[in-house]
Amino acid sequence: MNHLPQAWGRPRDDVYGAYDASHLQTSGPQQHTQSPIVTGTSVVAVKFKDGVVIAADNLASYGSLARFTDVKRLRKFNSQVVVGFGGDVSDMQYLDRLLSSLDIRENYSTTETPLNAKNLHTYLSKVMYKRRSDFNPLWNHILVAGLEHENKPFLASVDLLGTTFSSPTLATGFGAHLAQPILRRVVPDEATVESVSREQAVALVKECMKVLFYRDARSLDKYSIAVVTKDGIDLKEDEKLESQSWAFAEGIRGYGTQVN
Amino acid sequence: MFRNNYDNDSVTFSPQGRIFQVEYASEAVKQGSVVVGIVSKTHAVLAAIKRNAEELSSYQKKIIPIDSHYGIALAGLASDARVLSNFMKQQSLASRLTYDRAIPLSEITSRIADRAQTNTQQYGKRPYGVGLLIAGVDAKGPHLFEFQPSGVTQEMVACGIGARSQMARTYLERNLDEFEGASREELVKHALRALKESLSQDKELTIDNTSVGVAGVGENFKLYEGSDIQNWLETTFENREGDAAAEGEGMEVDDS
Numbered sequence: 387m388n389h390l391p392q393a394w395g396r397p398r399d400d401v402y403g404a405y406d407a408s409h410l411q412t413s414g415p416q417q418h419t420q421s422p423i424v425t426g427t428s429v430v431a432v433k434f435k436d437g438v439v440i441a442a443d444n445l446a447s448y449g450s451l452a453r454f455t456d457v458k459r460l461r462k463f464n465s466q467v468v469v470g471f472g473g474d475v476s477d478m479q480y481l482d483r484l485l486s487s488l489d490i491r492e493n494y495s496t497t498e499t500p501l502n503a504k505n506l507h508t509y510l511s512k513v514m515y516k517r518r519s520d521f522n523p524l525w526n527h528i529l530v531a532g533l534e535h536e537n538k539p540f541l542a543s544v545d546l547l548g549t550t551f552s553s554p555t556l557a558t559g560f561g562a563h564l565a566q567p568i569l570r571r572v573v574p575d576e577a578t579v580e581s582v583s584r585e586q587a588v589a590l591v592k593e594c595m596k597v598l599f600y601r602d603a604r605s606l607d608k609y610s611i612a613v614v615t616k617d618g619i620d621l622k623e624d625e626k627l628e629s630q631s632w633a634f635a636e637g638i639r640g641y642g643t644q645v646n
Numbered sequence: 647m648f649r650n651n652y653d654n655d656s657v658t659f660s661p662q663g664r665i666f667q668v669e670y671a672s673e674a675v676k677q678g679s680v681v682v683g684i685v686s687k688t689h690a691v692l693a694a695i696k697r698n699a700e701e702l703s704s705y706q707k708k709i710i711p712i713d714s715h716y717g718i719a720l721a722g723l724a725s726d727a728r729v730l731s732n733f734m735k736q737q738s739l740a741s742r743l744t745y746d747r748a749i750p751l752s753e754i755t756s757r758i759a760d761r762a763q764t765n766t767q768q769y770g771k772r773p774y775g776v777g778l779l780i781a782g783v784d785a786k787g788p789h790l791f792e793f794q795p796s797g798v799t800q801e802m803v804a805c806g807i808g809a810r811s812q813m814a815r816t817y818l819e820r821n822l823d824e825f826e827g828a829s830r831e832e833l834v835k836h837a838l839r840a841l842k843e844s845l846s847q848d849k850e851l852t853i854d855n856t857s858v859g860v861a862g863v864g865e866n867f868k869l870y871e872g873s874d875i876q877n878w879l880e881t882t883f884e885n886r887e888g889d890a891a892a893e894g895e896g897m898e899v900d901d902s
Contacts, residue, residue, distance in 0.1 A: 508746035
């Protein structure tokens with residue numbers, strides 16, 4: 387058996403025949419990711435008077451295959467911010483490591499003012515825009531939930547192009563079409579945020595997760611939900627959808643095998 | 647003739663455990679004209695005496711605004727202060743750009759401290775010949791930091807560095823208790839009085855040779871020079887004589 391380093395991790399020539407080295411060519415144009423592989427679907431979030439509620443299901447799909455059912459797509463940052471990732475899971479893991487190193491760097495520095503949600507969102511938007519400018523985008527749509535100065539609730543998004551957006555309710559992926567209208571029915575504008583309680587916001591987000599499970603074929607009934615307030619983060623990573631009712635399915639007409 | 651063999655570079659200890667180049671750099675700070683800084687609960691103030699090389703020339707800048715929330719006052723080699731202030735401006739801008747955050751004063755102070763310390767431990771380099779007072783307001787309120795060429799930094803309530811600054815520090819120590827609760831105006835007046843203390847008999851504070859920098863909670867760092875400080879100079883030293891008289895009367899009343 388060939389023990390030389392260039393053979394490490396490769397199929398054995400004596401078993402599989404000579405390896406087609408054309409796959410390993412180092413010349414030619416540099417290529418970057420042009421599509422996501424393993425993906426997470428929607429992230430939904432809504433501001434309320436004391437903070438922000440954010441949720442995402444625990445599924446990582448490989449195309450239409452529900453490949454991993456225990457992937458945590460909400461990430462805490464320094465006990466004041468929660469970041470939710472939609473899109474490519476490996477890019478999410480890269481960003482996770484990036485944020486961990488940022489957190490460590492911040493903890494080693496002398497300053498006692500931790501990065502707040504707004505600071506982190508600005509940082510992530512620069513990272514995302516830098517990568518898209520290199521024609522090597524991180525294939526994610528990210529929500530940043532937390533508090534900015536004077537404990538004001540903060541919620542904003544950044545996508546794979548580095549585009550930023552802020553709103554009292556936000557949803558990525560399929561949720562942008564299915565959950566956002568439901569969220570806006572309760573919280574239409576910034577002024578309404580003041581009158582929304584924590585319980586209302588949690589119930590609203592749970593309702594959205596349910597609707598998404600009903601209608602988004604890349605979603606799961608297991609999800610993570612986090613509530614960020616000035617008292618800290620309450621993150622639950624193993625929630626199950628409750629009180630589902632598929633009765634509405636009977637009435638659906640117009641697609642699938644049956645036509646009318 | 648006596649010759650010191652241990653002061654040729656900043657990487658060699660003397661047998662007594664001293665690094666002469668660093669000590670000489672501290673002497674350069676004492677050659678510079680005096681600068682004073684004070685903080686209250688709400689404000690941070692810098693005040694400085696400017697020197698002109700000759701009657702016909704302009705005055706050397708002593709207070710440099712770095713970012714909208716803070717500035718520095720320098721004593722020592724102005725050219726070294728320029729290098730440091732440019733670095734501080736870059737770092738402050740980078741913080742605003744990448745994090746949308748005004749850089750914390752403790753952070754920027756420790757960054758220049760690291761730079762300065764490196765210069766005392768690498769062959770072929772020399773320490774900065776300048777001391778700085780860094781004053782302003784960040785998320786944690788008003789701050790004043792002192793920076794020395796050795797790379798030592800300290801947070802201060804009040805501080806004076808430069809030529810004859812001992813007199814200013816004595817004034818500051820005597821009035822220490824009043825600073826915390828002082829108003830913006832009172833703080834500026836204290837700084838100007840401290841400055842006056844360290845002045846030699848034949849010199850005076852004028853609108854030409856005095857600089858004042860103020861930052862406050864909800865108030866950007868601003869540099870005041872020339873006619874902008876006329877009022878402060880007049881009221882401070884007018885009141886001082888008035889105060890002395892008033893104090894004398896007050897004490898008599900108390901005693902009786």
